[in-house]
Amino acid sequence: MSETTPMVRMAGVDKHFGELHVLRDINLEVPQGQVVVVLGPSGSGKSTLCRTINRLEPIDSGVIEIDGKTLPAEGKELARLRADVGMVFQSFNLFAHKTILENVTLAPLKVRRTGKAEAEKNGIALLERVGIANQRDKYPAQLSGGQQQRAAIARALAMKPKVMLFDEPTSALDPEMVNEVLDVMTGLAKEGMTMLVVTHEMGFARRAANRVVFMADGEIVEDATPDTFFTAPKSDRAKDFLGKILTH
């Protein structure tokens, strides 16, 4: 792929839930290696935007490309493309009937057809990296929220994704566990992973993001560097949003 092919490209994307127009003419490009943080009030369509990128939500019109390839319709092709797009959910969604190590090795074994020894070696290395290798034989329910979310990040990384999507990865966590997850994400950002992160963590946005995208009512209202966005927001809606958050 050439330098100029963005890792994620959304052009003229529209989506409705029944009458509700949740995404309005979304145009967004995430270049390779960039970290984009998506901010916005509740219900503005951040999760939906995130989920359309690997087609967990189909769109009504417009184009979505991953690394230059248009998202295909449901089927084998789509599954192959999804394997290259890591996703981390607010509620972790670790496989409840599998151990932590199995969670991390399952997709490499069954989707990528990696050998068992190699998958386990990679899996353990990833669990070490997120600091929970000693929990590898436990079931998800036996771990704290922060540990589960770190395991979920390791599970996504095990597929060696080209891009990682995070949908409010710390919103379901107790406050004292938020940082252990953000630290892992900051590390990933430093290493050059392409990331799209929906979050309310302003500290993370300032520290790790290359760009901030601000959404309101299904539209991208601002698209700026963190510095510009936090110090000189242009729209009233962004000012209003920041006022509410920062006075918290």
Next chain:
Amino acid sequence: MNVLLDNLDLYGRAFLGTIELFLIAAVGSLVLGAVVAGMRVSPVPILRAFGTIYVNLIRNTPLTLILFFFAFAYPRLEIVDLSFFTRACIGLILYTAAFVCEVIRSGINTVPVGQAEASRALGFGFGQTLTTIVMPQAVRAVVPPLTNVQIALLKNTTIASGFSVFQAGGIYQELSENGYNVLVGLLWIALGFLILVVPLTLLQRNLDRRWSVAK
């Protein structure tokens, strides 16, 4: 006691017949029921429609009607010549599978939707998601009601006795033809069924306990 001892051979053959019919129908209905349940949750509208029609049609048809169809109507259609036993199996499988399907489907619905989403996001296809992620978790919710369906199937083999005498429910006819006390004979049959049902119930309880610990 005489009724049992004098006819041990008859009872033995009949119970073997029951067990055979039950085992085949149990396995068959589990497989078919799982397939139809897969159809009912699949993203393909035609498969979903087929599954829905099948389940509603079968569940609203009395078992006797289905078995009578295979006993008397089917041979007249002159499609493929099948033995009474085979036809009894098919009837029981088709009937029981509809109930198995509904039990499995409600089990699938107990698995949080995030499990399937995480699986799809990792690149698993629909079939893989169903078999590796959703079904193994649904099984835990499914075992108790599924055992009940299978116990009902065991009892339903008596209805299939209209097909063949080598099956516990058929003993009754043969005994009365030979002048034995039918009431005592029936008690032995009831006891025999109890012996068949008890291991199933124990198995159910055992699996239940094992899985509630693992969770």
